[in-house]
Amino acid sequence: MKHFVDDKSIVREIWKNTDIVLLIFAGSAAEFALNKAVDWLYFTGKIPTNPLERLFSTVEFAQKIVFSEEEFALATIDKITQIHQxxxxxxxQTIPDWAYRDVLYMLIDYSIRSFELIERKLETSExxxxxxxxxxxxxxxxxxxxPNNYNxxxxxxxxxxxxxxxxxAFTIHLFEQYKKHLGNSRYFILLEIQKILVPKIVFKMIFETSNFPTKTLLKLYKISKILKVDYLAKAILLPKKHKESITNIGKYETL
Structure with missing residues (x-):
């Protein structure tokens, strides 16, 4: 049985980890708000009006690709292509090819950045x-x-x-929507997480400074995971109506 992603791939380790997946989309949410093609989001209106629901929909598509047999994964990719078409x-109009690459590059970059933030440094081969x-x-x-290779x-x-x-204006409006759907406290945490995740050029365009001890809190969260009490932090940080969707991220199994 052949899968799109090998059973022992680091990609599977990344995309079955709830914390890492949420970080991937936290970083992407900041950068995509700056993208010159972000007006496409406003044509459908789905992400600006309900960014959290779209997050979990995107995660579901991504995990179907990562954890499925190759034939099903390819069919899922084709479905995504058809939706965009x-x-x-x-x-x-046609979505610019560079805009598609931008999104693909975000998935690559934030998969790496998010894993390294809460787990360990990745090997070049990974x-x-x-x-x-x-x-x-x-x-x-x-x-x-x-590109032909990682370098x-x-x-x-x-x-x-x-x-x-x-x-x-789209950038500002999207961040307003993040705040509306997350609430003040969770939105503040989102911003602080984004500050330590995003590339410097993204940081400079959105944020001014970062004085909050986010890295210290991440270390405490890692300890809470070791002690198996991290569910308490998640209960505080995540909106109740999305708890089931969040829990399902970490339960994804090979199809």
């Missing part, structure tokens, strides 16, 4: 493995001009960050 047809998985996803979607991706990632970001 439907949006393009409705708008009468980073290359992460790149390979998402590169194959991009190829299946028909994306053009994808080339590092260069292209920097170019994309320098050329494809801007802070505008």
């Amino acid at each position: 439907g949006v393009e047809k409705s708008r009468g 980073k290359e493995e992460i790149f390979d998985v998402f590169s194959r996803l991009g190829i299946r979607m028909g994306l053009k001009e994808l 080339d991706w590092l260069i292209d990632r920097t170019i994309h960050l320098e050329n494809n970001l801007q802070k505008g």
Whole structure:
């Protein structure tokens, strides 16, 4: 039985970990709000009006790809492609190829950054493995001009960050929506987490300074996991109506 992602892949370890998956989307939420193609979100209106629901929908798609047999994973990727093509047809425009690459690059980068933030430093071979998985996803979607390897991706990632970001009205509105759906306390924590996750260029465009001891709190959270009392922190930090969706992230099994 062949799977899209090997059973022993670091990608599986990353995407079955609830904490890491939430960090991936926390970082992506900051960066994508700056993306020059963010207006596409406002065409459908789904993410701006309900960002948390869209988060869990995206996680479900991602985990279907990571943990499924290859045939089912490829069908899931094709479904994602069809959804985007439907949006393009409705708008009468084509989503820029660089915008697709931007999203793909975020998944690669924040998978690495999030894992290293709460677990350990990744080996170069593991980073290359992460790149390979998402590169194959991009190829299946028909994306053009994808880098050939991890080192080339590092260069292209920097170019994309320098050329494809801007802070505008959409950026401000998206962050307002994050605050609306999370509440003041959780929104504050989101911002602090984003500050230590995102690349420097993203930090400079959104934030001013970071004086809150976020890294100290992360260390305490790691201790709480060792003591198996981390459920208390999650009960405080996560909205009640999404607790089941959050719990399901860590229960995903191979299809």
